[in-house]
Amino acid sequence: xxxxxxxxxxxxxxxxxxxxxxxxxxxxxxxxxxxxxxxxxxxxxxxxxxxxxxxxxxxxxxxxxxxxxxxxxxxxxxxxxxxxxxxxxxxxxxxxxxxxxxxxxxxxxxxxxxxxxxxxxxxxxxxxxxxxxxxxxxxxxxxxxxxxxxxxxxxxxx
Numbered sequence: 001x002x003x004x005x006x007x008x009x010x011x012x013x014x015x016x017x018x019x020x021x022x023x024x025x026x027x028x029x030x031x032x033x034x035x036x037x038x039x040x041x042x043x044x045x046x047x048x049x050x051x052x053x054x055x056x057x058x059x060x061x062x063x064x065x066x067x068x069x070x071x072x073x074x075x076x077x078x079x080x081x082x083x084x085x086x087x088x089x090x091x092x093x094x095x096x097x098x099x100x101x102x103x104x105x106x107x108x109x110x111x112x113x114x115x116x117x118x119x120x121x122x123x124x125x126x127x128x129x130x131x132x133x134x135x136x137x138x139x140x141x142x143x144x145x146x147x148x149x150x151x152x153x154x155x156x157x158x
Contacts, residue, residue, distance in 0.1 A: 009063030010095055012102045017047040017057045017085075021067040025059065029070070029087035037120040037149070044143075045085055049074035054081075056106050060088070060095050068092045071099040073107055076116060076142070080154075081107050083117035086126075100133060108157045116154045118144045127151060 015022050030040035050057040050072035057072035069088035073081040083103060088096035107115055116138070119126040131137075135153035144150040 010060050010068065010092070010098065012058050012060045012099060015057055015059040015070075017050055017070075017072065022057070022059055022070060025067050025070045025087060025089075026085060028089065029085060032087070033120075033123070036123050039120075041085075050084060054110055056103065056110075057085075058099060058102060060092075060099055062092065069095040069099050071103050073103050073112075073115060079111070079113040081110075081112045081115055083115050086117075096129060097133065104155070104157055112157060114154055114156045116141060116152060118150050118152045120149055121151045122149065 017023075017026065026042070026045075030042045034040040047057075049055060052075070054075045055073060058070065059067045060069035062068050069092060071086040072084045074084060076082040083100070086096065086100065088099065104115060115135075117130065117135070118140070119130070121127065130153045133155070135155045138152050138154045139145075140147060140150055140152045144152055
């Protein structure tokens with residue numbers, strides 16, 4: 001699946017999360033998260049989770065062919081997928097929103113009814129980003145139950 005962003009010099013396509021470009025962007029994400037929250041989140045990501053037939057991992061590239069963002073989803077329970085490793089480099093306005101919209105459309109095509117995700121409460125920018133895109137706060141799910149530093153969201157897909 002390939003998508004050229006309207007009016008922007010970016011493209012989004014499926015990618016292997018362990019290819020060199022993806023590894024570089026994921027390392028940038030880990031560094032950014034560590035700076036914000038003290039935890040890179042890398043230990044909670046398994047590349048195999050976003051490789052299966054009911055999963056997806058994408059990269060976004062700028063006009064020069066440089067990878068500038070990523071995101072993915074994995075099955076969580078019937079009809080529900082979990083968004084993982086969302087990131088857009090600073091200065092790439094619109095890339096994060098485009099990646100998320102791409103993931104939402106792909107999840108809907110695969111039969112998912114909703115997407116869930118977790119971020120850290122201290123990551124105010126991410127919290128606002130998801131709230132502004134129709135995600136609502138839900139009780140923490142899965143391994144995030146009982147973790148006061150975590151905040152979970154869900155969005156029904158249409």
